[in-house]
Amino acid sequence: MFCSSQAHSIWGRLPPLPYPQSRARLILHTFSLVLALATATVTAGPAAGSRVDILSAEINSNPEEQQLYLRRALAWADSGQNDKAMADVNHAEQLGDPLQATLVRGILWFRQDQLEPARTCFDAFLDRYPDHPGALGYRARLLRSSGDNAGALADYQQLIALQPAQDPGIYLATAQLLAAEPDLQIPEALALLDRRITEVGAIPQLQRYAIRLEKQRGNYSAALRRLSTLDDSIRATPQWHVETAELLLLSGHPAQAQSHLLVATEQLQNLRPTPARAVTREKAATLLEQANNLPIQK
Amino acid sequence: MNTRLLCAMTLAPLTLIACSDSSDRPSTPPAVACSGTAVTPERLFLQQVGSDRAIIKWRGNTDGGAEADAVCFGTEMDFLDEDSLTAAEVTATGHSEALLQGLTPDTTYYYSVGGAGSAQAQHSFRTAPEAGQLPADGNIRLWIVGDSGVNSQENEYQGGADLVRDGYLAWVNENGGEPADLFLMLGDNAYPEGTDVQHQIAVFDTYPDILSSTGLWPTIGNHEMGFFGASTSSDPDSFSAPQGGEPDPAPDSPMPYLNIHTLPTNGEAGGVGSGTEQYYSFDYGSVHVVSLDSQLAVRDPASREAMLQWVTDDLAANTSDWTVVIFHHPPYTKGSHDSDKILGGIDQPIFDMREQFTPVFDEYGVDLVYSGHSHIYERSFYIGGHTGLAATFDPATNAELNDAGQPASGQGDEEYTQVTRNGTDDKVVYTVAGNGGKATDVADSFPHPAHFFGGLVIGSVVVDAAESSLTARFIDDNGEVLDSFTINR
Numbered sequence: 196m197f198c199s200s201q202a203h204s205i206w207g208r209l210p211p212l213p214y215p216q217s218r219a220r221l222i223l224h225t226f227s228l229v230l231a232l233a234t235a236t237v238t239a240g241p242a243a244g245s246r247v248d249i250l251s252a253e254i255n256s257n258p259e260e261q262q263l264y265l266r267r268a269l270a271w272a273d274s275g276q277n278d279k280a281m282a283d284v285n286h287a288e289q290l291g292d293p294l295q296a297t298l299v300r301g302i303l304w305f306r307q308d309q310l311e312p313a314r315t316c317f318d319a320f321l322d323r324y325p326d327h328p329g330a331l332g333y334r335a336r337l338l339r340s341s342g343d344n345a346g347a348l349a350d351y352q353q354l355i356a357l358q359p360a361q362d363p364g365i366y367l368a369t370a371q372l373l374a375a376e377p378d379l380q381i382p383e384a385l386a387l388l389d390r391r392i393t394e395v396g397a398i399p400q401l402q403r404y405a406i407r408l409e410k411q412r413g414n415y416s417a418a419l420r421r422l423s424t425l426d427d428s429i430r431a432t433p434q435w436h437v438e439t440a441e442l443l444l445l446s447g448h449p450a451q452a453q454s455h456l457l458v459a460t461e462q463l464q465n466l467r468p469t470p471a472r473a474v475t476r477e478k479a480a481t482l483l484e485q486a487n488n489l490p491i492q493k
Numbered sequence: 494m495n496t497r498l499l500c501a502m503t504l505a506p507l508t509l510i511a512c513s514d515s516s517d518r519p520s521t522p523p524a525v526a527c528s529g530t531a532v533t534p535e536r537l538f539l540q541q542v543g544s545d546r547a548i549i550k551w552r553g554n555t556d557g558g559a560e561a562d563a564v565c566f567g568t569e570m571d572f573l574d575e576d577s578l579t580a581a582e583v584t585a586t587g588h589s590e591a592l593l594q595g596l597t598p599d600t601t602y603y604y605s606v607g608g609a610g611s612a613q614a615q616h617s618f619r620t621a622p623e624a625g626q627l628p629a630d631g632n633i634r635l636w637i638v639g640d641s642g643v644n645s646q647e648n649e650y651q652g653g654a655d656l657v658r659d660g661y662l663a664w665v666n667e668n669g670g671e672p673a674d675l676f677l678m679l680g681d682n683a684y685p686e687g688t689d690v691q692h693q694i695a696v697f698d699t700y701p702d703i704l705s706s707t708g709l710w711p712t713i714g715n716h717e718m719g720f721f722g723a724s725t726s727s728d729p730d731s732f733s734a735p736q737g738g739e740p741d742p743a744p745d746s747p748m749p750y751l752n753i754h755t756l757p758t759n760g761e762a763g764g765v766g767s768g769t770e771q772y773y774s775f776d777y778g779s780v781h782v783v784s785l786d787s788q789l790a791v792r793d794p795a796s797r798e799a800m801l802q803w804v805t806d807d808l809a810a811n812t813s814d815w816t817v818v819i820f821h822h823p824p825y826t827k828g829s830h831d832s833d834k835i836l837g838g839i840d841q842p843i844f845d846m847r848e849q850f851t852p853v854f855d856e857y858g859v860d861l862v863y864s865g866h867s868h869i870y871e872r873s874f875y876i877g878g879h880t881g882l883a884a885t886f887d888p889a890t891n892a893e894l895n896d897a898g899q900p901a902s903g904q905g906d907e908e909y910t911q912v913t914r915n916g917t918d919d920k921v922v923y924t925v926a927g928n929g930g931k932a933t934d935v936a937d938s939f940p941h942p943a944h945f946f947g948g949l950v951i952g953s954v955v956v957d958a959a960e961s962s963l964t965a966r967f968i969d970d971n972g973e974v975l976d977s978f979t980i981n982r
Binding site for chain 1: 723725726727728730731733758759760764765766767768769771789790793794795796797798799800802803805806807808809810811812836837838839855856857858911912916917918919
């Protein structure tokens with residue numbers, strides 16, 4: 196498909212709600228009232244209109260500057276005026292490298308959940324600039340959303356290769372895609388997670404997923420080892436003892452599981468009650484019953 | 494028999510020194526003061542002030558001379574021992590940061606940037622008490638400011654942050670003079686794009702004395718994300734700033750917020766390490782603070798999932814008396830943003846935080862949530878279990894009720910108790926304080942039914958956390974308390 200400006204718009208899909216009743220009180224401070232009158236509508240940060248206005252003024256001074264039109268396109272889109280946004284992108288396309296406009300057009304489509312035209316735009320842009328991190332990130336998310344896991348995986352891997360200091364979520368997404376790949380599956384995912392864990396520590400965002408993968412493939416001893424690498428403060432919680440007990444039960448060590456469950460139960464008696472701790476207490480009781488019914492290994 | 498001989502004959506060797514006169518003491522070199530020259534940086538601020546460590550960070554020299562490359566510090570303002578001389582590391586964006594370690598909890602330290610032998614009075618800070626403890630004065634004070642970055646944008650709101658700061662300081666002066674132990678910024682700290690230059694004006698030039706004496710703990714706002722705060726990208730590389738500044742140079746992130754701040758990634762200040770500066774937590778005595786990223790991390794589903802996993806683990810491991818969570822996008826607001834409207838994707842994080850994160854706060858005993866973004870002060874009842882639009886809020890099921898069956902105010906005989914009538918710690922007070930520099934508007938459907946109080950007025954919040962109670966106050970630019978509530982343990 197050509198990276199075009201034609202697609203269905205979904206802007207403004209939420210209707211306004213009726214005025215609610217509440218005991219809330221409103222204080223109108225004199226100074227603030229003056230400020231309030233200066234802003235006519237509810238907008239994102241400074242009024243989107245003012246952003247458009249500033250850019251329009253700059254465009255008047257520099258009518259041939261492509262980047263100004265592209266920035267104004269995003270400003271129009273933020274205020275829900277998608278037709279004007281696309282008009283600016285179309286105009287910008289005539290003023291310089293058309294691929295710069297192509298990237299912004301792709302972002303506009305992506306933000307409207309128009310994945311096919313967005314993908315065409317990102318593909319065109321990345322053909323020329325294959326190492327552009329922003330475009331790679333956008334296309335990776337897009338491809339994953341549209342079910343092209345192999346394509347998404349390739350983009351995420353390239354992104355990590357270009358910039359290893361990525362947010363943990365990028366590693367998590369990549370590991371999830373690796374684990375879902377028929378030819379690669381769990382070992383590759385764990386290898387990626389462990390590479391990052393070596394660099395930043397056993398952060399729960401990554402190690403928790405690794406534990407899930409170990410359980411998924413029935414390697415409970417490895418899951419236990421990973422559980423023991425979590426932060427000291429996590430390992431001091433009743434939740435951690437219950438998780439450990441669950442894995443010990445799965446791996447056939449009811450006596451050790453009992454010990455952890457008793458520790459968790461005692462801890463819970465001394466901690467402030469929260470809904471999460473109530474769940475942990477119930478789970479500990481259930482597991483303790485299981486442990487008591489299993490034969491103790493000699 | 495002289496006294497010295499008697500001591501030598503009758504006392505154990507360990508006490509011999511105590512009996513001796515000074516001429517007999519083992520020779521220890523006399524303490525020598527640092528001999529450097531004090532430098533006044535263009536920006537000076539404290540990061541990660543904990544019970545045994547602190548980071549002093551600075552850049553520039555107001556005299557135009559060489560920048561300082563070290564600090565001296567100590568517990569006496571007029572004598573900074575040369576042994577304390579600590580060299581700074583210089584970052585790619587030219588910030589110098591000196592990590593002070595081995596500090597004593599709940600102790601006042603003085604420091605000199607440049608390594609002079611004495612300190613200026615405003616160059617001091619107090620370390621946190623040990624985790625779980627209260628400081629000697631029995632109170633931990635948090636000062637919370639949101640969307641205060643108005644001074645760096647030329648419009649009618651310039652100066653609003655100064656008024657808010659002065660109102661807070663006036664209230665402090667009239668109420669015992671206790672300074673804040675923590676300074677929390679709720680995002681949109683530097684309008685309109687969060688460039689380095691804008692941070693200088695809106696943060697460092699606006700709060701210089703507070704920043705040189707109080708640890709700063711920020712969260713990311715949409716205006717830290719570049720061009721007019723409109724980015725819906727999860728990628729710091731999308732930072733662009735055509736107005737008044739350029740992205741930071743490689744190898745640093747292009748985003749100045751991430752370069753200016755040195756935030757804990759590995760549990761250095763308590764809490765569970767997150768592996769990223771985008772979100773983090775720390776302990777300050779009996780208070781646990783979590784800073785979430787409702788901008789970058791929330792934009793990407795996988796990053797959001799990762800942050801959700803982390804905060805769940807962090808809160809599960811938290812046993813502090815009080816827990817405060819900060820992030821920029823408010824789950825419940827009817828101010829200049831409406832938590833019922835996604836606004837073309839710009840306010841999608843409002844929905845994500847409400848739908849996916851507030852249940853975790855309910856489950857894991859969070860007490861207070863502070864956000865900005867909406868330029869108003871709004872404070873909720875003590876609520877839980879509400880993840881829908883405003884019309885779905887049901888006081889009978891979502892709010893802690895008073896004896897009359899109405900949502901309790903948190904004031905007078907309706908003060909909240911941390912463990913609610915349900916017998917568990919399952920409710921949270923949500924406050925929007927995006928009025929640290931401007932108060933701009935209310936939504937057509939104002940007020941939100943979850944809110945007890947709404948004020949279209951500029952101001953800030955002071956939270957006082959003591960052993961058995963926590964009180965939060967909203968203080969306007971005149972130093973007047975317009976709203977308050979108390980939670981008892």
